[in-house]
Amino acid sequence: MENEFFFNYDTMPDPMDRVDGKMKVTGAAKYASEHPVEDVHYGVLVGSTIARGVIKNIDTKAAERAPGVIGVLTYLNSPKVPGYDAGGNPVKGRTTGQPLRVFYDEVIYFNGQPIALVVADTFERAVHAASLVRTQYDAEKHSTDINANLDKAVYPRGRSNDYTRGNADAYKTAPVKIEAEYIVPVEVHLPMELHSIIAKWDAEDKVTVYDKTQGVKSTQRSIMQAFKLPEQNVQVYAPFVGGGFGSALRTWPHEIAALLGAKKTGKPVKLVLGRDQMFTMVGYRPYTIQKFGIGATADGKIIGMSHEAISQTSTYEEFTEGTVNMTRFLYDVPNVFTRYKIIPLDVSTPTWMRGPGEATGSFALESAIDELAYALNMDPLELRLKNYAETDPEKNRPFSSKFLKDAYQLGADKIGWYKRNRQPRSMQENGWLAGYGMSTGTFSASRGNASASARLSADGKLVIQSAVADSGPGTATVMTQIASETVGWPANKITFELGDSSLPPGPTQGGSTTTSTEGSAVHAVSVALQKKLGELAIKASPGFSNAKTEDLVFDNGKVILSTNKTTTVSFTDILKHNSLNQVEVTSDSKSLNDQKYSMYSFSVHFVKVLVNPLTGVVKVNRAVSVADAGRIVNEKTAASQIIGGVTGGIGMALMEEGILDNRYGRWINNNFADYHVPVSADVPDIDSLFVNKPDPIINPMGAKGMGEIALIGFAAAVTNAVYHATGKRIRSLPVTLDKLI
Amino acid sequence: MQPDQQPPCPHEENACDHKHDDRRTFLKKSSFLAAVALTPAPLIKAAEKKADEKIAAYFETVPVNLEINGKQHSLKVEPRTTLLDLLREQLDLTGTKKGCDWGQCGACTVHVNGKRVLSCLSLAVMQDGKKITTIEGLASGEQLHPMQEAFIKYDGFQCGYCTPGQIMSAVACVREGHAHSEDQIREYMSGNICRCGAYRNIVDAISEVNKGGQNI
Structure with missing residues (x-):
């Protein structure tokens, strides 16, 4: 399929400011817990203090007696969730197993599991009352340490997922080989907005929620299924x-808990998780151990690779991710073996975190490539180029688009890659060791189903609607631009409405697919609106009565007759001629299942670090990240995604690590003082560059995804730079100073 | 401590509750009796409607006078209520954000008498007589504050949740004279976490405002 591109690359206007920018800088934007709801009460969750066992006794009397309390829910008195009893919990994401059923029974699966909800008339009273709930347990021996349970590693669903291309052991007999183990610890998403929900039962069988979710339709479906x-x-x-x-990709137990609290008390319930609860109740990136083997000829042709990952999940669900997948296709290697296993532990279920799978896998792959390059005495970029995959070696088919070479070149030039001294520990700046490193990232690109409506009013206002969510990338802005470009209507007269499940179905914002999926629906409805306006022009506008639809041209808010270009009519005049106050159309856009192409976005990260030789302090001094993500719709918001991913990557590389006290199965550093994320002083000037060449297959915009690739690979670029600076190879993230001194 | 035991209550559990009950009971009784002495009939009816609870709650609150965004507020607040929760939950000034509640993220930054303060670590009762400025009070009508304009221009945010705190800190950072270089800005803005990672753009926005030299 060849698409016609509506963007003229040369005449693309300056990137538009965010359409919701003013609301965000004035405090007018309302997030989940901020919507005014009359008579709202406050819910506070109580978590278990053991990691495995059963509740023997839960005493809520003191909490119930506390001032302002109108209800305390536990498994003993909670309203039933009809979906729980229908065999399995319908509130599930794409994991297998039994998602946690909140207040269902006495069984404890992890430390911090919600076991009671206190509802009171003020937040302070609810917090106090929650502290009065007393619980006795029959505890069982728990297992939360992945390294102590390696013998329990299993294939997900009990089925082998081993992948072999050629000879799995080929790397072992290569002239130059590397074998190493890489560790990525638990990382926690920790968005700045605490997970929150306001749940309000409008009737026995009717509910309204204001929720923190990346998918309003998926949350709606979860609640529909849970409560029938x-x-x-x-x-x-x-x-x-x-x-x-x-x-916020899944519906979590705290959301159902708020719905139950509201049902039980008859009052709207607002529930805001504490920052500590963000570590136990809404997922995290799982601890993963990776064994990597790679071998090459003396001149740098990679003969074979072997990539095995062992990750963690909970005892009640199997969470999996594509940790080893990119090893199969990123380089043109004849012999490849991958294996992925998980270990069930007495912890809460992990979930997809930015760059799920690949962020972890790329740390092993792109570190190993760097190690091999030094073993070969070869430039790491040259090694990558020598093994560049022009077509997908895993599926034996072309890429829909791949301009990774362009990206390598752009990045290398920008950071001055070839000007460095390639020898490790050879460069210094003001007494600090200096080093350069690079890496590659990739993530699948796709297009799913979506719908959108467009309503043009006689006053010239165009409203586009779709039930998509925007957690930050700038979806409303980008959709406004796509509508503006496609319809030929000024962006300042367009409003894109989202975040409301009653609108035409939109996608869940995840997996770097929103611009592709939602943008295709907006494009489709924009074209449909033009078509409708054309029909209306023929019906009632002067000079168009005998026109055929194929004779109509749409330009800049007007319909023009191609057979007589002086015959034109503006969109709003068409409405007047038809005595219409408004015209509305709705369109569906279908998912793309093109088996002829492999579709991926690519990124390249170049990093310069400074390492203090005395203290081991590592500073990322400069970062250049280049995205091959198809056509860039808005360079400003796209650049923000890149610098955001780089910032997350600095965290992953240098500071982020969720630490569990395995004696209790409890988080030690469950707050921002102890779990370190990058702050302004940790982040240097970042250059964000785009290849900006359209993908001809994926969607009418030619745009691929951006959110994941901004992060994927970055951590390896940092550790590779640290190696160049110091001669020390750090294979266990994060690179804290104790590992360097 | 065994893994199956929860940490013991710092106080003797029953004593704890007892003490609490006693105090409330005393408040209820004394306030109720005092009220009965004044105007018996309506208040006895009120008592039947659990007004004694409300009267007790009344005596548990403390009067506070605040000027918030130029507007005077005479309020009665619980001593344990933070300035942050007062703004968000009682005054519907939800522009000030709760990101951690423990003074670790900066999302709740407001100005108290012109200085940046973490409202989650400030009890409302301690602000008596002070002038509070929140993000809602920064613009002059429709005219955005230069820092707000700069954040939009440089895309100094993505999700927007940390943004009010960033902007309140940024304005203070410039006023304090801590925005003379990018490194200085980075240092003096490091109390405000942005998980979307907009720091580069935030630094650019603050630099521009500082260079603009306007009286902000």
Whole structure:
């Protein structure tokens, strides 16, 4: 399929400011817990203090007696969730197993599991009352340490997922080989907005929620299934979402808990998780151990690679991700073996976090490539280029588009890659060791189903609607631009409405697919609107009565007759001629299942670090990241995604590590003082560059995804730079100074 | 401590509750009796409607006078209520954000008497007589503050949740004279976490405002 591109690359206007920018800088934007709801009460969750066992006794009397308390829910008195009893929990993401059923029974699966909800008339009273709940347990021996349970590693669903191309052991007999183990610890999403929900039962069988979710439709479906409600009886609002990075892709137990609290007490319930609860109740990136083997000829042709990953999941669900997948296709290697296993532990279920799978896998692959380059005494970029995959070696088919070579070149030139001294520990700046490193990232690109409506009013206002959420990338802005370009209508007269489950179905914002999926629907409805306006012009506008639809040209808010170009009519005049106040159309855009192409976005990261030789302090001094993500719709918001991914990558590389006290299965550093994320002083000037060449297959915009590739690979670029600076290879993230001194 | 035991209550559990009950009971009784002495009939009816609870709650609150965004507020607040929760939950000034509640993220930054303060670590009762400025009070009507304009121009945010705190800190950073170089800005803005990672753009925005030299 060849698409016609509507963007003229040369005449693309300056990137538009965010359409919701003013609301965000004035405090007018309302996030989940901020919507005014009359008589709202406050819910506070109590978590278990053991990691495995059963509740023997839970005493809520003191909490119930506390001032302002109108209800305390536990498994003993909670309203039933009809979906729980229908065999399995319908509130699930794409994991297998039994998602946690909140307040269902006495069984404890992890430390911090919600076991009670206190509802009171003020937040302070609810917090106090929650502290009065007393619980006795029959504890069982728990296992939360992945390294102590390696013998329990299993294939997900009990089925082998081993992948072999050629000879799995080929790398072992190569002239130059590397074998190493890489560790990525638990990382936690920690969006700045705490996960929050306001749940309000409008009737026995009708509910409204304001929720932090990356998918209003998926949340609506989860609630429908849990409470056996028809679609029109579940209304979900999420007009602003304060970040997610994957943590708001699923419907979690605290959301059902709020719905139960509201049902039990008859009052709307607002529930805001504490920052500590963000570590136990809304997922995290799982701890993963990777064994990597790679071998090459003396001149740098990679003969074979072997990539095995062992990751963690909970005892009640199997969470999996594509940790080893990119090893199969990123380089043109004849012999490849991959294996992926998980270990069930007494912890909460992990979930997709920015760059799920690949962020972890790329650390091993792109570190190993760097190690091999030094073993070969070869430039790491040259090694990558020598093994460049022009076509997908895994599926034996072309890429829909791949301009990774362009990206390598752009980045290398920008950071001055070839000007460095390639020898490790050879460069210094003001007494600090200096080093350069690079890496590659990739993530699948795709297009799913979506719908959108467009309504043009006689006053010239165009409203586009779709039930998509925007957790930060700038979806409303980009959709406004796509509509503006396609319809030929000024962006300042267009409003894109989202975050409301009653609108035409939109996708969940995840997996770097929103611009592709939602943009295709907006493009389709924009074209449909033009077509409708054309029909109306023929019906009633002067000079068009005998025109055929194929004779109509749409330009800059006008319909023009191609057979007589002086015959034109503006869109709003068409409405007048037809005595219409408005015209509305709705369109569906279908998912793309093109088996002829492999579709991926690519990124390249170049990093310069400074390492203090005395203290081991590492500073990322400069970063250049280049995205091959197809056509860039808005360079400003796209650049923000890149610098955001780089910032997340600095965290992953240098500071982020969720630490569990395995004696209790409890988080030690569950707050921002102890779990370190990058702050302004940690982040240097970042150059964000784009290849900006359209993908001809994926969608009418030619745009691929951006969110994941901004992060994927970055951590390896940092550790590779640290190696260049110091001669020390750090294979266990994060690179804290104790590992360097 | 065994893994199956929860940490013991710092106080003797019953004593704890007892003490609490006693105090409330005393408040209820004394306030109720005092009220009965004044105007018996309506208040006895009120008591039947659990007004004694409300009266007790009344005595548990403390009067506070605040000027918030130029507007005077005479309020009665619980001593344990933070300035942040007062703004968000009682005054519907939700522009000030709760990101951690423990003074670790900066999302709740407001100005108290012109200085940046973490409202989650400030009890409302301690602000008596002070002038509070929140993000809602920064613009002059429709005219955005230069820092707000700069954040839009440089795309100094993505999800927007940390943004009010960033902007309130940024304005203070310039006023303090801590925005003379990019490194200085980075240092003095490091109390405000942005998980979307917009720091580069935030630094650019603050630099521009500082260079603009306007009286902000």
